[in-house]
Amino acid sequence: MVRVHGGPPTHDWLGASSTAQLVLTVINRAGGTNASVLGFEEEGARRIEAIYSTPDVVAQRHWTRQTLRLRPGESVLDVGSGPGFLAAEMASEVGPMGRVSGIDISQTMLEMAQEKCSGLSMAAPIDFQLGDATKLPFPNATFDAAVSIQVYEYVADVDAALSEARRVLKPGGRILVVDTDWDSLVWHGADPALTASVLSAWAEHLVDPHLPGTLTRRLSSHGFTVQVHDAFAVLNPAYDPDTFSRGLIGLIKNFVPGRQAVSAKQAEAWSEQLSRAGEAGSYFFSLNRYLFLAVKQGAD
Numbered sequence: 001m002v003r004v005h006g007g008p009p010t011h012d013w014l015g016a017s018s019t020a021q022l023v024l025t026v027i028n029r030a031g032g033t034n035a036s037v038l039g040f041e042e043e044g045a046r047r048i049e050a051i052y053s054t055p056d057v058v059a060q061r062h063w064t065r066q067t068l069r070l071r072p073g074e075s076v077l078d079v080g081s082g083p084g085f086l087a088a089e090m091a092s093e094v095g096p097m098g099r100v101s102g103i104d105i106s107q108t109m110l111e112m113a114q115e116k117c118s119g120l121s122m123a124a125p126i127d128f129q130l131g132d133a134t135k136l137p138f139p140n141a142t143f144d145a146a147v148s149i150q151v152y153e154y155v156a157d158v159d160a161a162l163s164e165a166r167r168v169l170k171p172g173g174r175i176l177v178v179d180t181d182w183d184s185l186v187w188h189g190a191d192p193a194l195t196a197s198v199l200s201a202w203a204e205h206l207v208d209p210h211l212p213g214t215l216t217r218r219l220s221s222h223g224f225t226v227q228v229h230d231a232f233a234v235l236n237p238a239y240d241p242d243t244f245s246r247g248l249i250g251l252i253k254n255f256v257p258g259r260q261a262v263s264a265k266q267a268e269a270w271s272e273q274l275s276r277a278g279e280a281g282s283y284f285f286s287l288n289r290y291l292f293l294a295v296k297q298g299a300d
């Protein structure tokens with residue numbers, strides 16, 4: 001069972017001109033309202049689905065679930081549930097006696113998640129609702145566990161988000177947070193100066209490209225004890241179509257034109273250079289995700 005609740009109007013992840021907008025229009029297409037821009041939107045939606053379905057991202061989700069170790073019957077909150085892959089997997093883990101709730105500020109993402117999670121058998125009930133990580137729409141002490149994967153780096157007030165996560169967790173409840181430090185990025189194949197310009201513009205797609213270094217202190221100051229630190233490298237040593245970095249090139253190429261004086265022509269040239277490096281066997285990509293598993297201290 002999947003329910004989607006409404007909420008206040010909000011903005012979309014990566015801004016209206018990029019990914020989420022493309023996905024949104026596919027949903028419009030399903031309603032038959034926006035045929036004039038059909039091809040482009042279909043391409044964008046396929047790109048999102050493809051990135052989250054690559055072996056890289058599947059393995060990353062497996063890594064997070066292995067660390068969280070959900071048990072049958074547990075209730076879990078997915079803060080920034082995105083397209084819903086993790087919510088679906090967690091619903092299978094906690095089973096019919098458990099519960100999964102997802103919140104996201106993007107209605108587009110919520111609708112994708114709902115579609116993905118409808119009709120799961122032998123899984124927990126899943127509810128999705130529009131909401132902000134800094135103002136969670138749940139009573140105190142609701143959940144056994146909370147996850148937030150690649151979300152807090154987009155949130156301006158991370159301390160408010162952690163305070164809210166603590167509030168909705170039961171005493172002893174655990175939180176699993178994953179974020180990226182973009183300084184861990186190694187991307188070989190295009191002209192280094194051009195790559196630097198493109199990536200500098202790309203850094204505008206989130207609030208804090210270096211959040212992980214602050215998370216241990218922040219979690220401690222909000223009454224959590226961090227029990228596990230871990231890192232996961234997304235490693236693409238080849239220009240393979242079914243990889244995270246190949247999908248990321250498309251997202252970046254759409255996002256950067258007009259930002260920090262990067263032109264569409266430069267973005268295209270950068271993408272072309274990476275493609276040629278792939279053909280020449282000189283492509284390389286690596287990016288680290290950092291994981292924090294922490295337990296709520298205290299009874300409040």
Ligand SMILES: C[S@@+](CC[C@H](N)C(=O)[O-])C[C@H]1O[C@@H](n2cnc3c(N)ncnc32)[C@H](O)[C@@H]1O
Nearest residue numbers: 013080081082104105106109132133149150154
């Ligand atoms: C990179 S995606 C990650 C999605 C999902 N957690 C996953 O790993 O598959 C970031 C998600 O965070 C959501 N998001 C960004 N800021 C948020 C906020 N303040 N509150 C709730 N969700 C937010 C976006 O809409 C988007 O769905």
